[in-house]
Amino acid sequence: VSSVNVDLQTDATLQVDISDALSERDKVKFTVHTKSTLPNFKQNEFSVVRQHEEFIWLHDSFVENEEYAGYIIPPAPPRPDFDASREKLQKLGEGEGSMTKEEFTKMKQELEAEYLAIFKKTVAMHEVFLCRVAAHPVLRKDLNFHVFLEYNQDLSVRGKNKREKMEDFFKNVVKSADGVLVAGVKDVDDFFEHEKTFLLEYHNRVKDASAKSDRMIRSHKSAADDINRIASTLYTLGTQDSTDVCKFFLKVSELFEKTRKIEARVAADEDLKLADLLKYYLRESQAAKDLLYRRGRALVDYENANKALDRARAKNKDVLQAETSQQVCCQKFEKISESAKQELIDFKTRRVAAFRKNLVELAELELKHAKGNLQLLQSCLGVLKGDT
């Protein structure tokens, strides 16, 4: 059910998936199922129930952990958002009087299918996050992660209250300002310099592509909706009478109905393969950017420490202190650089593989649907001509 393939090694030592999910009024409960041969866990196979907030808590704990500064933290799954779907369902309920019974049931079915699709997607997103963590050689050993997987009871992670959210907001502002500063520093290492420019550009373009693909898919969906309405009106026209014209109407209505189904499928598939892919890589590239930022920050600190050391040596005051701090910075920087390099290379490999898989599947699906559509039209034409 994973919509975005991140090409993970299925390592027998730790396998995580979401075996079940339950949707309640405004929250979703995921059943996280783990299979592991690692000694850290009490059992070999177990399940817990987790909610979205707990995933976020896990993600944030990674981000805040200095140890992981040198890794690309897998992006947090997006909040399950059923609002739009719920709104539509409500509107449908209100407008029930104004449309025919068939129309109503049809639209309701559609909305339910949409709801189901969104649901599946959010499950997949959460699963991907967990799998990424599990596949990462360092992150999988994280204690919080183990607690997340194993602890039977509620983690009592509360969502951030207002004050904390404000703090976060300010932190972000500071961070982005800093990021700009850091980005201006030219990097000694060519690899990283190149990566920096690349990532920046890539991130922006992915954002753009993602937005545009969303729009495209949305208009595709509305076109499909329109076809639905046309089909039902034609149907009403057709049932009014039993003359030839009306039989004709009925057939055309059927045609439209089927076309609509196909169009809706096309839109859904495009959504799945293309839009989700782009969205995921948007987030991932953001995470990679964050990594680079952290490294850049460390570099700046290192350079500052160097300068401080020089100054201290010149004044011959607090030299030892300056030395130790410089050492610390140096170590930090180097550690980050090392792992960052590997991470970024991995990122690229992953990205290429994911895009390839999804694009291939997208193309295949589009072909299949187009062929189906063509066949449908041809058969309908044949029927119509036969009648004339």
Added chain:
Amino acid sequence: MAAEMEPPPLGDAGQTDFREIEDGEGFFVSTVTTLESPEPSSPDPPSMPAEGISTNGPKQEDISLDDDPEDLFAEATEEVSLDSPEREPILSDGPSPAITPVTPTAMLTPRMGLGTAEMFERSLDEIEEDDSGDTFDMHIAVSDPEKVGTFNTVLMYSYIKTSMTIFSKNETTVRRRFSDFLGLHSKLASRYLHIGYIVPPAPEKSIVGMTKVKVGKEDLSSAEFVEKRRSALERYLMRTVKHPILLKDPDVMMFLESSELPRAVSTQALSGAGILRMVNKAADAVNKMTIKMNESDAWFEEKHQQFENLDLQLRKLHASVECLVCHRKELSVNTASFAKSAAMLGNSEDHTALSRALSQLAEVEEKIDQLHQDQAYADFYLFSELLGDYVRLITAVKGVFDHRMKTWSKWQDTQLLLQKKREAESKLQFANKPDKLQQAQDEIKELEGKVQQGEKDFELISKTIRKEVSRFELIKYWEAFLPEAKAIA
């Protein structure tokens, strides 16, 4: 009178009758101010045939059933001169409020009693029968709108027609502007709507669209607008000429043939005539609500209901199709922008294979976008416009039904009036006032005449409506949808 019409074959007689009416109409036109003054059919009957002859030339086509207009005109000249003295008293009546001014039937009945009315009907039938034998070979294409004129740029639409037997030339190209089309439509409507013929509705005026074109904006929307209008006009003309009665109308023929048409002034959107029309429409709407007709004829009841339903459904369908077209256009726009974005993404991707793949994706999407656009246009022009036409047609049909109702109500009113006058008359007889009595009796006679005439009107309308409706229904849909379906594939 009837005897005089015997000599030429019956088919001709009908047409002669027809022509006469047109001449008579010429008379009426001069007295009624609502129609345009520079009327092609001048008030002087003898000059009109002369005009007709001069424009069409002495060419005589060898056709068995339909004669050239010139012959008819020639005959008409004789008839007209004989009839003219008789026409005067009726004209002096002036357009009476109970009778709509331009109804040819109204002209006939008081003049010649029952005989000619029957003849008229019969001849109309014959015209229709004649036509069934005639191969309908007409092809009209409205093409190439061009801009003419510097200040007041006007779009001239030219059109070509081919191989129709009653016309003098095989292929003609004429240039007409939009207001000419509207003028033709208003003439036909005023002439035929009242006796129950369904006149195809003309495309609507759109001030915004026209000003855009006039200003010279060369963007997509104005091109679309021109295209829309062009195809609408083409369909309008085709429908008009398909109708056998309308085809024989001299205005239509003149429209199709002569190179210069006087400006149809009353079609300007913001003219006095336009406002008058709007007022009339409003009055009609109010009237419609107050008149409650006692529908005695079940057929009408059923048909009326059917048309109401059809109208409703078609409107809904039309709205949905417009929505679809709109969304398709949106889709194509969005696909285009996505294609560009994907191309850029491909550019920035440094893994070459992926980069190539992405730019391929971009190209594919671009093609898809083009396809979507085409589909949107196809949908639009075939489907939605057609539906719009049908919606308007149905409105015209409803208009015809309404006229029938109006006629009925007028008939009833006249009857009531007659009754009152009769009562008044009897009262006067009691009071023994001779002169007033005479006046009353005159009035009564007049009213009786009107009542009879109202009745006749009503019946005639009913009959024509029936015929029209049967013609309207099935065939048109078939023809319409099949090409559209082919186009989707």
